Amino acid sequence: xxxxxYAGAIHFHSNYSFDGRSSISEILEAAGxxxxxxxxxxxxxxxxxxxxxxxxxxxGTLLIVxxxxxxxxxxxxxxxxxxxxxxxxxxEGSPQRxxxxxxxxxxxxxxxxxxxxxxxxxxxxPFPWIDWGxxxxxxxxxxxxxxxxxxxxxxxxxxxxxxLFPALFLKGPRxxxxxxxxxxxxxxxxxxxxxxxxxxxxxxxxxxxxxIFSFRKAFRFVRTHLLTVKPLxxxxxxxxxxxxxxxxxxxxxxxQEYFREAKGFSFMITDExxxxxxxxxxxxxxxxxxxxxxPCRGKIQIMRNGELFREMIAxxxxxxxxxxxxxxxxVCLKAFGKYRPWIFSNPIYVR
Numbered sequence: 001x002x003x004x005x006y007a008g009a010i011h012f013h014s015n016y017s018f019d020g021r022s023s024i025s026e027i028l029e030a031a032g033x034x035x036x037x038x039x040x041x042x043x044x045x046x047x048x049x050x051x052x053x054x055x056x057x058x059x060g061t062l063l064i065v066x067x068x069x070x071x072x073x074x075x076x077x078x079x080x081x082x083x084x085x086x087x088x089x090x091x092e093g094s095p096q097r098x099x100x101x102x103x104x105x106x107x108x109x110x111x112x113x114x115x116x117x118x119x120x121x122x123x124x125x126p127f128p129w130i131d132w133g134x135x136x137x138x139x140x141x142x143x144x145x146x147x148x149x150x151x152x153x154x155x156x157x158x159x160x161x162x163x164l165f166p167a168l169f170l171k172g173p174r175x176x177x178x179x180x181x182x183x184x185x186x187x188x189x190x191x192x193x194x195x196x197x198x199x200x201x202x203x204x205x206x207x208x209x210x211x212i213f214s215f216r217k218a219f220r221f222v223r224t225h226l227l228t229v230k231p232l233x234x235x236x237x238x239x240x241x242x243x244x245x246x247x248x249x250x251x252x253x254x255x256q257e258y259f260r261e262a263k264g265f266s267f268m269i270t271d272e273x274x275x276x277x278x279x280x281x282x283x284x285x286x287x288x289x290x291x292x293x294x295p296c297r298g299k300i301q302i303m304r305n306g307e308l309f310r311e312m313i314a315x316x317x318x319x320x321x322x323x324x325x326x327x328x329x330x331v332c333l334k335a336f337g338k339y340r341p342w343i344f345s346n347p348i349y350v351r
Contacts, residue, residue, distance in 0.1 A: 001275055003227040003251065005263050006243065008038035010224050011068065011078055011112060011141070011195040012215070016048035022200045022215055024054050024063070030215035031061045036223070037232075038243060042068040042078050046085050056236040064240055068112065069098050074130045077137070078195075081107035081244060095131040103136055108248055110193055111140040115177045119150045121159070132180075138247070139191030142181055142344060143173040143254050145222040146197040163210065167221065167258035172341025182306030185326050185347055191247065191279070192346055194222040194254035220258045225265075227251040227277065250279025250346040259335040260342070264295030267329050267345050269321065278346040284324055288350075292317045292329055299332040299339050324350045 013020035014027055020043065031039055039061060041049055049055060050065040057063075066080040071093030079086060082105040088098060102109045111129045118126040129140075152169035153159045162169040184190040198218040203210050211217075226246040232239040246252060255262035268275055268291045269282045276282035292300055293316045300317045302310040304325040310317065321327075328347040332339035 001229075001268075001277065003229065003277060004231045005225055005227055005265075006037035006232065007223050007225050007255075007257075007261075007263065008036050008040065008062075008243075009196045009219055010040040010110075010193050011042045011144075012039075012198045012218070013043055013068075014041060014049060016046055017043040017068075017199070019044070019201070020199050021202060024049050024052075027215050028058045028061060028063065030219055032059050033216060034219040036061055036219055038062040038064060038226070040064045040066055040080065042066045044068050044070055045087050047082075057234055057239075062232070062236070062239055062243070064243070069093070069102075069109075070112075070127075071098075073125060073127060076112040076127060076129070077102070077109050078112050078141075079107050079109040080247075081105070095129075096134045096136075099134055099136045108138040108244075110191070111137055113144040113147050113195060113197060114140055114180070115174050116144065116147045117151060119153045121153055121155075124150055137190075139193055139250070140177075140181060140184075141195040142177055142192035143222050143256070143341075144195040144197055145170075145218065146195075147174075148172070148222075163212070166213070166217075167256070167340075168336065170221070170256060170341065172256070173254075173344060178344075179306060182303070182326065182328075185349075186305065189250060189279070189349070191250040191252065192254065192344065193247070193252065194224040196222060222254065222256050223262075225253050225255060225262065246279075251277060253278060253329075253343055253345040255343045256341060259340070260296060260333055262295065262343050264293065265331070265343055265345075266291070266293040267348070269327070269348050269350065276348050278348060281349045281351055283351050284321065286322070288321045290317075290319050290321050290327065294331060294343075296333075298334070298342060301330040301332075303328050303330060321350065326350070 070076040075095040114129040118124040271288040329345040331343040333342035
């Protein structure tokens with residue numbers, strides 16, 4: 001089965017947000033320089049970039065405008081496919097009501113930075129998701145760049161190094177987040193995405209004005225790859241629907257690509273009659289083959305129902321399956337003498 005791999009950034013803010021600083025033109029220029037195929041913008045409480053006629057193709061990058069709905073400190077939600085902003089105050093903005101309002105417009109959404117802790121040292125508040133009794137969401141962020149980076153800020157010297165060399169300090173998705181994701185997938189499909197949550201915030205530290213971070217820099221880190229069944233055609237409406245379909249069905253993986261691009265990654269399960277990729281259900285008769293391919297050598301871990309199933313350092317891995325389960329892949333890449341988090345796939349659901 002031929003699939004087409006497109007890399008992009010999900011969840012970031014422009015100057016249409018009260019807490020954003022970069023213009024859409026600056027963001028698009030940075031995306032083009034970083035080779036991103038699509039952007040999914042999520043300004044707070046508005047679709048201003050769409051209203052200004054900026055949604056669509058810009059050179060080789062497709063800009064899609066969504067919204068981050070955040071009426072309170074907790075339970076932020078990323079909405080796409082909506083025609084109007086979902087503006088709700090703190091009193092009426094219960095998490096389930098927010099999800100329902102998005103669905104009423106024919107849209108879909110993702111729980112944002114579910115385990116965000118903030119950092120007391122730099123006065124960043126925690127913004128986690130705390131209401132897990134909700135339903136109707138398409139998925140959740142499993143790896144958020146800003147959550148990961150902020151968790152490394154443990155002192156001024158370390159923060160300075162973390163600012164200069166962020167990729168060396170990223171730890172990958174939090175284990176508590178992955179465990180929750182695995183548990184949720186036992187009950188129903190919950191798509192995992194990567195988040196950037198970049199605002200290009202200006203911070204004054206030791207008398208210096210610092211960008212945290214410019215989009216030229218931020219777009220080099222956590223990306224989401226979407227796998228479409230047909231190539232994009234540079235037709236906005238058609239291409240947006242193709243990407244939305246891949247996203248909602250979980251034909252996606254998340255990658256931190258500062259050290260090495262992840263395009264070329266593949267994860268499939270096959271037998272003599274059929275094959276399945278990320279997001280698919282695979283109905284097991286007796287035995288099937290699980291196949292993983294990487295663009296270069298890495299530490300491959302196959303997870304089954306949240307537990308380690310196989311591990312190997314290689315450029316590819318193939319093994320037999322005889323058990324049902326929820327299978328996904330984690331890959332670490334060796335860089336600067338250490339295996340660092342690189343690729344996290346969505347599951348294949350073996351029934």
